[in-house]
Amino acid sequence: MHTVELLDEAIRLAQGLGYRLRQESLGGVGGACEIRGEKWLFLDLDAGPQEQLDCVLGALAREPSLGARTISAPLARAISCAASRSASVPGPMAVPDPTGATRHPAA
Numbered sequence: 001m002h003t004v005e006l007l008d009e010a011i012r013l014a015q016g017l018g019y020r021l022r023q024e025s026l027g028g029v030g031g032a033c034e035i036r037g038e039k040w041l042f043l044d045l046d047a048g049p050q051e052q053l054d055c056v057l058g059a060l061a062r063e064p065s066l067g068a069r070t071i072s073a074p075l076a077r078a079i080s081c082a083a084s085r086s087a088s089v090p091g092p093m094a095v096p097d098p099t100g101a102t103r104h105p106a107a
Contacts, residue, residue, distance in 0.1 A: 001074040003049045009075050010056040014041055017063055032059035058080035 001009075015021060019032065019041045024045040030052070033040050041059055060066060061083035071079075076097045 001072065003053055006074060006078060007049050007053040007056065009072060010053060010060060010078070011041075011043075013058060013066075013069060013071060013075070014056055014063075016069065017060075017065060019059065030055045032062075052084070058086060061086055074105070
């Protein structure tokens with residue numbers, strides 16, 4: 001499966017899990033966060049498809065309700081790899097923000 005197809009499937013899955021999507025030029029940053037109880041996914045349009053996919057996979061790898069979904073084998077493998085990468089990275093999974101948002105860094 002090509003990166004763009006995998007990205008499209010990952011975005012659809014994230015939206016199905018309740019993530020709201022925002023795609024715009026973000027100057028090299030992106031990620032998932034929760035703002036006032038809503039899950040958001042910010043994708044940087046200046047980033048390539050692989051970087052955007054990594055961002056979405058990072059959010060999906062931390063999603064507890066993922067197991068109840070039917071997903072393609074390539075996407076399942078990609079999420080599993082992202083989960084392995086994020087498990088090996090030390091540090092907090094969420095960074096508090098003074099506005100009340102909780103930012104989850106991309107994997």
